[in-house]
Amino acid sequence: MADNDKPIINPRDLALDHWSEGTFFESRDTSFGKRLGLKDLGVGYGEVPPGKSGCPFHNHHVEEELFIIIEGEGTYRFGTERYAVGPGDILGAPAGGPETAHHLINTGTVPLKYLSISTMAATEICEYPDSGKFDARTRTAAGERRFQFTGRPESAVDYWDGEPGI
Structure with a gap:
């Protein structure tokens, strides 16, 4: 935990980062698990405007x-299904394949406000069924991103590609 932080946070006191894509x-939104002293659990808070989503449809292989x-x-949106959600609903997104792909879409008239909680794996692979992409990343023991690569299977190279003596 940071020196001035308590093990308690209220979302109304968080400084939020605003972003948009397309x-x-x-x-x-913001992440704040570290402020609570958490090392293996990610915690975030998000506010998504009406008609928008905070992330692409994706599934995790580890987290x-x-x-x-x-x-x-x-x-x-979870796998091939769509579920209406509202205040008090708790949504699970287990690790797996495309059957556990997920994202939230604000279909209401006010910002959709939610907490997100996740395990923090050292290594993770995500798939994006709508776009055919994958994302591979690793983190340091402190949770900082060390390596990230996003691509599509057709851009893969042979395991031995570029190795000396090959």
Whole structure:
């Protein structure tokens, strides 16, 4: 925990980062697990405007996620299904293949506010079924991103490609 931080945080006191990508992805959010002294558990808070999503449809191979809806209404796209969600709903996103792919879409008229909680694996692979991408990343023991690569299977190289003597 940072010197001035308590083991308690209220979302209304968080400084949020605002970002957007294209016409569908937008959020005001922040991560704050480290401020609570957590090393192996990621915690975040997000506010997604009406008609937007805070992330692409994706699945994790290692990490698990949990979302708690605080305010607003939305659709939880999970695998091939879509579920209406609202305040008090708790959403699970276990590790797996495309059958556990997920994202939240704000289908209401006010910002969709939620907590996100996830395991923090040292190494993770994510797939993005809508776009055919994958993402590989590693983290240091302190949770900082060490390596990240995003690509598509057709851009793969042979295991021995570029090695000396080959």
